[in-house]
Amino acid sequence: AQKITQTQPGMFVQEKEAVTLDCTYDTSDPSYGLFWYKQPSSGEMIFLIYQGSYDQQNATEGRYSLNFQKARKSANLVISASQLGDSAMYFCAMREAYSGAGSYQLTFGKGTKLSVIP
């Protein structure tokens, strides 16, 4: 089973609107972290936001927020007031504390391509 599932291969959003990118995860670890990265067409991977499994509040970083629903094992990224520069691939990733494969490892989803329409 996939550990990170991003069900939206591509999405469109109107400029200045908000958009939610879905991410569900699968783990039996009680302690884990969830990360979102942005990859523009230029290719670099940019860290956006982090949510820990024990964090009581949803993480926020500027226009980015993470809608963390632990019982549903979802960690959706919300981008408010979309800008043309938000057009990119977005990757959800997870790190598990007690993974036999090594708790340093990030497991990435396949990504969602977001296109912002002027």
Added chain:
Amino acid sequence: DAGVIQSPRHEVTEMGQEVTLRCKPISGHNSLFWYRQTMMRGLELLIYFNNNVPIDDSGMPEDRFSAKMPNASFSTLKIQPSEPRDSAVYFCASSHGGPYYSNQPQHFGDGTRLSIL
């Protein structure tokens, strides 16, 4: 603040040639990762160093691939001999923390786009 620096940004070479990719991690970070990204397989971890020591190289495809980290500020990934199926984007990333759980994010370099003809 300087981020992770990778060189070269692009490399085009012929099959059979040796390829060396270079990485300078963020100063103070003690963990370094090499990844490969392809359309078919997404992002794959190749090797992980902690405090300059290779901890996990299980993702290295085969003996043609080797990686070194001679000091805290420099790492190389070498492919010898290169093959067309090695064509991909190779990323280096660094972070604080060790082999055990950390909430520290990995910060990626801009990547090296490698094409083997």
